[in-house]
Amino acid sequence: MKRLQKIFEWLDQRLKIGAAVREAMYHRVPRSSGSWFYVFGSSAFLLLLLQVVTGILLALVYVPSASQAWNSLQVLNHDITLGWYLRAVHGWGSNFMVALVLIHMMQVFLFGAYKYPREFNWVTGVFLLLFTLGMAFTGQVLRFDQDAYWGLGIGASITGRVPLIGAPLVHLLLGGPIIASDTLSRFFDLHVFIIPALLLGLVGIHLLMVLKLGINEWPMPGRLVRRETYLKEYEDLVQRDGVPFVPDAIWKDMVFGAMILGSVLVCAAVFGPFGPRGVPDPTIIQAAPRPDFFFLWIFALLALLPPYMETPLILIGPIVVIALLLLVPFLSGEGEKSWRRRPVSVLTVLVVAVTLGALTRFGQEAPWSPVMNGWSGLPVPAQYLKGRSALQRQGAIVFQEKQCRNCHSLGGEGGKRGPALDSVATRLTPDELIRQVLQGGGNMPAYGHNLSPAEVTALVSFLDTLHPPGVRPARDFAEKGLPLLDTGHPAKH
């Protein structure tokens, strides 16, 4: 022990960092801040370190070339002992990190921790979020599989819409007019050099500011922040009711960090690495590329936006959102910190969370994209063929052959672009069915010229059988003897 101390002293005389380390370790923090709510930032940092370590190991094997990237992931997955696990930890680490950064940000926002004098903690934090998302996005591109192509395609088409300089920007982003080897080199550069350098540098500044300005105290409803008095009040609080950061506050960070780390390791072991999915080849039209989880909401948003809103929203939206985020501490730099007294803030967080959640859910289901091989790969449910005539069976074949199934589900299977047709006969009369099929409407193509009269007859005779047993199908007013069903779709004659 003595000897160890000697070595430390020897080092410290020359390096002169002992004082700084000691200051960082033992600086006093408000007792109230040693709370379980204050652990997210530190574990995001922990995951950043994990990503650096696993990332360096992955880079030993990964080949950033369009022709070999995909194969080198196969090598990692199958030929190198625990190579797959390394990939899995890096992938899950990334997901956990994005989640933690978001949660950390939400907590900071709700606890008013961005207010005077910590405005720049928030501003650097916003950039840290952007860089983290940038890492997640560029990382997904490095997989260079179908999904990577999706991300790049969307990224390029967004960039291409920038007025005047769109085309050169795409060129810069992709390293050429198309997605090719140069594209991958660029994203490799971004993912392993440029963004990490910015990220680590900014994290340093962010942490330094946390140290120098002190951790935000637990917000008390009614205790307002005022520029003139806040610093003094904080100083008093720390003196009166403060504890040294080590060990009184840090142990919670460590326990939570260990839990997060454990979760990453378990998820990696149980769920494995992400992709690589199919080889990237734009000629494979059956491919259904999906972005990674944290970009699903963009996927959904782009699919749901009406075309005329796309360009303005895509170009202006991100600028407005980022500007708003950056302005938050300057718009409300003083005043109430407690979320109990800030209903608008709470509501904002809720609305944003619910919107993003709903869009993500939508993105997972992707109801707007047809099921490309539904027509040939999804059997007609057996109950819809029981006791049917030869003509109705042909109608079912027409339904499959004309790819209606790609947009319409039967028995829960099939596309979700159009409504499920399991009970369509209760909603539409045969005449209306014919009209819908021939003329289309809504988002449905008109089949008029692509169906022969025999096909229409067969199709409609099949569709007309699609009603729950015991429920009579919809009929015209003109037809006698059949009671009209209240289907909400009265026949329009």
Next chain:
Amino acid sequence: MTCWRRLPALLPALFLILAMAGCSSLPGRPGLGPEVQRPSDVMNFGVLYKQNCSGCHGPEGRGGPAFPLADPVYLSIVNDATLRTITAQGVPNSLMPAFARSAGGMLTDQQIDAIVEGMRKNWAKPGILAGVTPPPYSAPLGDPKRGTQVYQTFCQSCHGPGGKGGAKASSIVDGSYLGLVSDQELRTDVICGWPHLGAPDWRSDVPGHPMTAQEIADVVAYLAAQRPKFPGRPYPGQPSRRRK
């Protein structure tokens, strides 16, 4: 100082997880081969059949709206070349699409071979027709007039007078129906029946009295003769708008 006492308890858990990572049976370990195969590399019959054929011919080759390919009687009558041609090129003027790339489909010739081979291996029962001389898979149409007689003898009991539908089976002379199926399909239906729907094969329309090859050709000609010139049109004479 509570933390220092708790941490050691966590460490073993961490090591346990790491040790678990060492064993190859972890659920997360990716299986061999890429997660998503290039579609043209898929050679597994089950997958190929399911993705390309089950929509119409039913899961496992029966129970769909189109002919049940998994019928061993069918498979012992039809030869591989026919199966291959039909799968590759489809059946003209019917709802059976072409699957070969050369014909605008998505399957390679090797994949089509794999499907034909798979149907034989999985569904055929060699010897099921031992001691029986089955009628040939294909033959020219016979005489529709004689076919009327044959119809009354063999089919009317179920499909009703004139083929317009009876107690046990539906109409097979509906204009739209006939407009959508090929003559060969009608022939296949007569020879093989649809076992899962209770439609008999050529031997059991009248028990103990199998149809002769000539009778089959005649009854198919009879049905084909019922096909209207412009199927599905209420007013004969108007040309069909069908573009195929």
